[in-house]
Amino acid sequence: MTTVEAGVAGGVGTSPKRPDGGLKVRGEFAFSSDLWADDMLWGATLRSPHPHARIRGIDITAAVALPGVYAVLTHEDVPGAKRYGLEIVDQPVLAMGEVKYQGEPVAVVAADHPETARRAAARIVVDYEVLPAVTEASLGVLLRHVPIRTGDPDATADVVVTGEYQVGMQDQAFLGPESGLAVPAEDGGVDLYIATQWLHVDQKQVADCLGLPAEKVRLTLAGVGGAFGAREDLSMQVHASLLALHTGRPVKMVYGREESFFGHVHRHPATMWYEHGATRDGKLVYVKAKIVLDGGAYASSSTAVAANAATLGIGPYEVPNVVMDASVYYTNNPPCGAMRGFGAVQACFAYESQMDKLASALGLDPVEVRLRNAMTTGSRMPTGQIVEGPAPVADLLIRVRSAPPAPEGSGDLREMPGGVSNTTHGEGVVRGIGYGIGIKNVAFSEGFDDYATARVRLELIGGEPAVLVHTAAAEVGQGLVTVQAQIARTELGVERVTVATADTSVGSAGSSSASRQTYMTGGAVRAACQAVRAALLARVGGARLDGGKVLSDSGAVIADLASVIGDGPIEETVEWRHRPTYPLDPVTGQGNAHVQYAFAAHRATVDVDVELGLVRVVEIVTAQDVGKAVNPLAVEGQIHGGTAQGLGLALMEEIQMVDGIVRNPSFTDYLIPTILDMPPMKVDVLEMADPHSPYGLRGVGEPPTISSTPAVVAAVRAATGKALTRVPVRPEHIVG
Amino acid sequence: MTTRITVTVNGEEHTAEVEPRTLLVHFLRDQLGLTGTHWGCDTSNCGVCTVTLDGTPVKSCTVLAVMAHNHSVGTVEGLERDGKLDPVQQGFVECHGLQCGFCTPGMMLTARWLLDNNPDPSETEIREAISGQSCRCTGYENIVRSVQWAARQEVTR
Numbered sequence: 001m002t003t004v005e006a007g008v009a010g011g012v013g014t015s016p017k018r019p020d021g022g023l024k025v026r027g028e029f030a031f032s033s034d035l036w037a038d039d040m041l042w043g044a045t046l047r048s049p050h051p052h053a054r055i056r057g058i059d060i061t062a063a064v065a066l067p068g069v070y071a072v073l074t075h076e077d078v079p080g081a082k083r084y085g086l087e088i089v090d091q092p093v094l095a096m097g098e099v100k101y102q103g104e105p106v107a108v109v110a111a112d113h114p115e116t117a118r119r120a121a122a123r124i125v126v127d128y129e130v131l132p133a134v135t136e137a138s139l140g141v142l143l144r145h146v147p148i149r150t151g152d153p154d155a156t157a158d159v160v161v162t163g164e165y166q167v168g169m170q171d172q173a174f175l176g177p178e179s180g181l182a183v184p185a186e187d188g189g190v191d192l193y194i195a196t197q198w199l200h201v202d203q204k205q206v207a208d209c210l211g212l213p214a215e216k217v218r219l220t221l222a223g224v225g226g227a228f229g230a231r232e233d234l235s236m237q238v239h240a241s242l243l244a245l246h247t248g249r250p251v252k253m254v255y256g257r258e259e260s261f262f263g264h265v266h267r268h269p270a271t272m273w274y275e276h277g278a279t280r281d282g283k284l285v286y287v288k289a290k291i292v293l294d295g296g297a298y299a300s301s302s303t304a305v306a307a308n309a310a311t312l313g314i315g316p317y318e319v320p321n322v323v324m325d326a327s328v329y330y331t332n333n334p335p336c337g338a339m340r341g342f343g344a345v346q347a348c349f350a351y352e353s354q355m356d357k358l359a360s361a362l363g364l365d366p367v368e369v370r371l372r373n374a375m376t377t378g379s380r381m382p383t384g385q386i387v388e389g390p391a392p393v394a395d396l397l398i399r400v401r402s403a404p405p406a407p408e409g410s411g412d413l414r415e416m417p418g419g420v421s422n423t424t425h426g427e428g429v430v431r432g433i434g435y436g437i438g439i440k441n442v443a444f445s446e447g448f449d450d451y452a453t454a455r456v457r458l459e460l461i462g463g464e465p466a467v468l469v470h471t472a473a474a475e476v477g478q479g480l481v482t483v484q485a486q487i488a489r490t491e492l493g494v495e496r497v498t499v500a501t502a503d504t505s506v507g508s509a510g511s512s513s514a515s516r517q518t519y520m521t522g523g524a525v526r527a528a529c530q531a532v533r534a535a536l537l538a539r540v541g542g543a544r545l546d547g548g549k550v551l552s553d554s555g556a557v558i559a560d561l562a563s564v565i566g567d568g569p570i571e572e573t574v575e576w577r578h579r580p581t582y583p584l585d586p587v588t589g590q591g592n593a594h595v596q597y598a599f600a601a602h603r604a605t606v607d608v609d610v611e612l613g614l615v616r617v618v619e620i621v622t623a624q625d626v627g628k629a630v631n632p633l634a635v636e637g638q639i640h641g642g643t644a645q646g647l648g649l650a651l652m653e654e655i656q657m658v659d660g661i662v663r664n665p666s667f668t669d670y671l672i673p674t675i676l677d678m679p680p681m682k683v684d685v686l687e688m689a690d691p692h693s694p695y696g697l698r699g700v701g702e703p704p705t706i707s708s709t710p711a712v713v714a715a716v717r718a719a720t721g722k723a724l725t726r727v728p729v730r731p732e733h734i735v736g
Numbered sequence: 737m738t739t740r741i742t743v744t745v746n747g748e749e750h751t752a753e754v755e756p757r758t759l760l761v762h763f764l765r766d767q768l769g770l771t772g773t774h775w776g777c778d779t780s781n782c783g784v785c786t787v788t789l790d791g792t793p794v795k796s797c798t799v800l801a802v803m804a805h806n807h808s809v810g811t812v813e814g815l816e817r818d819g820k821l822d823p824v825q826q827g828f829v830e831c832h833g834l835q836c837g838f839c840t841p842g843m844m845l846t847a848r849w850l851l852d853n854n855p856d857p858s859e860t861e862i863r864e865a866i867s868g869q870s871c872r873c874t875g876y877e878n879i880v881r882s883v884q885w886a887a888r889q890e891v892t893r
Contacts, residue, residue: 024837025825027772027812034771175776175838225838257777477836633832640875667781675876
């Protein structure tokens with residue numbers, strides 16, 4: 001509850017300009033790839049060409065001999081822990097006797113020029129004994145199995161639909177490649193300037209691998225050129241630090257685009273078998289599902305991805321009887337981990353495809369069958385968890401269905417599938433409409449101690465009250481810096497707010513992932529502001545703040561805010577937690593594992609050239625409940641961008657693997673949506689407050705990515721009559 | 737082996753020694769320190785390195801620095817004039833046309849070129865103009881609005 005009465009401009013619920021916007025439009029914002037230190041060296045990485053091989057020996061002689069080379073390091077030079085990992089410490093800093101995926105780092109080089117570093121890396125001779133590679137998840141070693149059992153496992157139903165679905169390996173494809181600068185410090189430690197999603201989890205892993213105490217590994221957030229999950233794991237953090245400590249010189253590393261494809265985890269490819277049983281009037285009786293995820297060579301966040309796929313795997317529907325088994329396996333494919341939607345994306349493609357299939361079997365409208373099963377507040381998840389907050393599933397579906405239909409094509413060739421390629425003048429073009437709705441958990445689950453820290457300082461600057469907000473929360477583009485300032489303005493009634501650069505000199509904020517950072521760091525900033533306000537009022541025995549004045553209970557002015565702070569600045573640091581969550585029962589999958597659920601729905605309208613298999617998405621309509629739009633413009637931006645990534649997965653985005661080898665590590669061959677692929681979007685934002693979250697807000701970033709994929713595919717199915725059980729849908733799937 | 741080139745960047749003449757293979761993007765970033773021009777893909781797909789060459793947008797990873805000899809290059813650092821943001825820059829700030837901001841400089845240079853040549857573009861023309869450049873954050877919707885905002889500002893100016 002806020003006791004600030006007079007609204008100050010730029011607070012919660014408004015869309016003030018981004019504090020980093022001026023720098024970004026001037027080209028002055030320092031991305032991690034722009035960093036520079038005098039006397040710095042450049043790092044380069046030698047990676048395995050094989051998905052699986054034994055390393056018999058590494059000969060660095062020729063690399064060391066190259067003029068300009070200052071260091072060539074292998075696993076033997078890692079002074080601390082040789083492995084790291086987010087959940088399971090299994091990934092070598094540099095390969096130790098074996099490589100388990102194509103692109104695994106084997107050695108790193110520092111040289112006085114990036115070209116020299118790359119040439120030196122190429123001169124390292126690695127003696128590989130190539131081993132057979134496991135590239136099918138079902139043949140791999142089990143990493144985690146998440147079973148969920150509720151109701152009667154042998155339930156039967158009048159109408160049964162079954163299906164097998166596949167999701168390809170998607171890449172986050174942020175535009176700013178992995179990069180950072182490590183600077184050796186006088187105390188024997190290192191200062192690392194890095195684009196990441198979670199400074200403190202990097203700090204811990206880097207310190208462990210360097211054999212240093214955490215306080216000697218100081219991280220500062222450098223400008224982040226997009227993240228989407230790909231920066232949750234380490235890339236070159238340890239490598240650059242090792243090279244810097246070894247050479248005594250600052251070391252910069254920047255991955256090129258091809259290397260970037262090998263430098264971060266990807267979205268788990270999935271194969272999913274579903275069986276839905278329903279009554280003749282379309283009420284779900286049971287769902288049986290088996291989800292198999294390819295975790296790749298190392299664990300990353302696979303165990304949590306599997307839990308999400310399982311717990312969210314039947315969608316936002318009430319189902320009394322559920323048998324769900326989600327499993328993730330180690331293979332010799334690239335490690336898979338976090339990407340926007342995190343396990344919920346794969347399952348949603350399958351369960352929404354099933355809902356369409358069920359509608360068809362029942363002769364019902366696809367939205368109608370969803371409405372008949374839509375969960376609502378008080379519904380019980382298959383984990384037994386009761387959905388406490390608003391769950392406007394039916395409302396969202398009705399909103400996207402009742403939006404006006406997409407306009408008819410104008411006949412302009414540029415608006416045809418194939419566009420300016422002039423592949424059709426309208427012949428063979430069929431329009432289709434499809435729907436999708438999804439569910440996502442917000443923040444970290446399964447009993448994880450999920451917290452965020454904020455330090456807030458209220459002081460006088462030039463005689464005027466000013467607030468400094470300091471957190472370690474990563475601004476990755478989503479607008480978190482704006483939101484932190486908005487919250488401080490609302491809570492303290494002070495317009496002048498500065499958000500300090502995120503670094504590890506303040507406590508952990510947790511990750512900018514799981515749609516959690518406005519909730520978590522926003523919650524921490526609010527709590528710290530409230531602590532500052534309480535201290536301020538206590539100084540003069542005030543009851544509340546109003547328009548820069550401290551008032552008594554009766555509303556009499558006690559003092560000017562400025563005069564109270566004149567006695568000295570007030571600073572408070574608060575560690576803030578969401579309500580606890582609990583582990584899943586390992587046998588039944590029962591448990592209150594999630595803290596908040598979020599929902600979005602999409603309607604896609606497509607034109608398909610059924611002769612050539614070309615698709616043009618004509619329009620996207622989406623509705624999402626965000627609880628409270630803390631920054632409406634930023635909320636809309638998240639929904640636009642998230643929808644685009646879901647459309648990409650539906651129609652074009654896939655890292656193509658053949659026998660453990662990545663066939664398309666470039667933007668020539670890995671396609672992301674351009675503006676010509678993206679239709680105009682209509683966004684309907686609902687604000688149904690969650691009573692447990694700050695301001696009632698709900699995480700926003702991931703839901704739009706989840707439901708746009710099945711909506712687009714359903715529209716293509718409607719146009720073509722094809723089953724389309726795999727994404728991305730390719731032209732040959734349509735014409736084949 | 738290096739070659740001496742003279743390039744006018746944002747109206748200022750620079751003479752420098754470059755290797756003939758040096759790409760314009762690296763010349764701008766590493767030799768002139770103009771890091772507002774970004775480097776994103778190596779394959780001329782993403783367009784975050786877009787600058788203008790004699791007024792026309794080019795992907796500066798597709799141009800050798802020596803090809804810019806005796807030519808004029810415009811980068812994001814040259815958009816602001818006399819301490820006043822270009823309307824295109826203002827549009828991206830006003831309309832939330834950027835999130836991470838990595839594609840923004842290139843998008844703005846193309847938008848500036850578009851408005852210089854077509855002061856009142858249709859939405860289709862805006863979309864076509866930036867179709868060679870990728871954005872991974874915005875879904876492009878607010879980029880279009882930003883360019884429209886700038887066009888309105890300039891028409892009414």
